[in-house]
Amino acid sequence: MILYFLLLLFVSAKKNHTFTLRISKRNNNPIASGASALARFSSTKTNVNLKNIGNYFYQVYVSVGNGQSFLLDLDTGSADTWVRGPACSSTDGSCSGARVNLSDTTIKPLGKSFQVTYGSGQLSANIYTTKVNIGGAAATIPIGVSTYESGFVGNSGLVGLAYNSLSEISSTTGKNANYFDALGFSPSYQKFSFYLSNAANGDYGEITIGGIDSTRFKGTLQWVPVISKTYWQFDVSKVTFKAGTKVGCVGNVVRNAISDTGTTLIILYAPVADAINQGIGASPYDSSGGYYPIACSKATSGPNIEFKFPNFTLSIPSNIYVIDLGGGNCASGIDRGAGSFNIFGDVLTRAYYTVYDKQHSQIGFSRALHP
Numbered sequence: 116m117i118l119y120f121l122l123l124l125f126v127s128a129k130k131n132h133t134f135t136l137r138i139s140k141r142n143n144n145p146i147a148s149g150a151s152a153l154a155r156f157s158s159t160k161t162n163v164n165l166k167n168i169g170n171y172f173y174q175v176y177v178s179v180g181n182g183q184s185f186l187l188d189l190d191t192g193s194a195d196t197w198v199r200g201p202a203c204s205s206t207d208g209s210c211s212g213a214r215v216n217l218s219d220t221t222i223k224p225l226g227k228s229f230q231v232t233y234g235s236g237q238l239s240a241n242i243y244t245t246k247v248n249i250g251g252a253a254a255t256i257p258i259g260v261s262t263y264e265s266g267f268v269g270n271s272g273l274v275g276l277a278y279n280s281l282s283e284i285s286s287t288t289g290k291n292a293n294y295f296d297a298l299g300f301s302p303s304y305q306k307f308s309f310y311l312s313n314a315a316n317g318d319y320g321e322i323t324i325g326g327i328d329s330t331r332f333k334g335t336l337q338w339v340p341v342i343s344k345t346y347w348q349f350d351v352s353k354v355t356f357k358a359g360t361k362v363g364c365v366g367n368v369v370r371n372a373i374s375d376t377g378t379t380l381i382i383l384y385a386p387v388a389d390a391i392n393q394g395i396g397a398s399p400y401d402s403s404g405g406y407y408p409i410a411c412s413k414a415t416s417g418p419n420i421e422f423k424f425p426n427f428t429l430s431i432p433s434n435i436y437v438i439d440l441g442g443g444n445c446a447s448g449i450d451r452g453a454g455s456f457n458i459f460g461d462v463l464t465r466a467y468y469t470v471y472d473k474q475h476s477q478i479g480f481s482r483a484l485h486p
Contacts, residue, residue: 173461
């Protein structure tokens with residue numbers, strides 16, 4: 116549930132105007148651990164262009180307080196915003212790197228703390244109120260300043276974009292802690308969208324805040340309703356899959372799916388992941404490495420993986436789901452998990468432009484346009 120973005124293009128926010136920002140993808144390999152899981156503008160859409168390096172993680176520069184800049188994740192799989200604190204401790208090197216300077220008088224303590232467990236790590240943090248600014252889109256919200264981190268090596272924090280009801284900070288303080296909600300968009304602008312490039316087709320991507328960039332996809336957006344306003348959760352109980360000659364119906368096995376920009380892979384219940392990987396020609400699950408090995412040549416010769424919904428199909432080509440680990444080794448982008456959710460991460464988002472629509476409580480997908 117960790118996505119890294121690098122802001123390469125600054126676009127000022129204007130009322131009734133969309134803006135887009137560029138994101139950078141940072142090449143931190145998550146496979147070894149099993150894959151991880153604005154001031155108030157009434158009507159503004161912001162596009163932020165992205166840069167993708169290695170198809171692992173994406174980051175964006177976020178300004179905190181009085182102009183302190185950090186590379187943070189934009190994560191639809193969590194709801195809290197936090198940065199690394201000056202007193203941060205860890206046992207795995209997670210606290211290495213930039214730390215927030217609390218002598219900044221615009222960062223004000225609330226005298227409260229919280230703890231949260233992520234798919235790939237843990238966090239303890241004290242809570243402060245301050246301004247969070249992404250490309251000129253700024254909101255004042257309560258954020259965490261970490262005192263303990265585990266599983267966040269190379270990451271300075273994140274901006275949570277799931278629903279505020281999931282927020283530990285909000286639960287602790289009784290205040291809205293959701294960055295996107297705090298921007299105060301009018302209803303028709305209450306959406307944000309992700310375009311992730313594929314490394315073989317360029318090193319950039321894009322997030323659009325407040326709308327949709329129709330130049331980044333082809334065809335018509337297909338919508339699924341959000342069934343729980345916590346995660347961006349949707350029901351895929353009627354999905355079937357086709358992977359080469361292997362065809363099967365997953366039935367109720369893939370209920371409780373979430374769309375998560377902070378997770379690199381698609382993580383499914385083990386029986387489903389096993390069946391799909393057998394169908395695409397991957398090797399059996401490597402429990403020591405935490406992934407399904409697959410021949411790198413499958414990136415150009417492997418079959419599509421198809422997830423069939425009642426009214427549309429999401430088809431993922433092999434050049435998207437074969438993940439290059441370096442050294443002539445590759446992993447399948449379909450992994451297994453033991454959690455209560457099936458997670459559709461960046462493997463799906465690279466294949467399909469994804470729109471998160473809060474006004475209508477729905478998620479939209481359409482085939483991403485890659486050069």
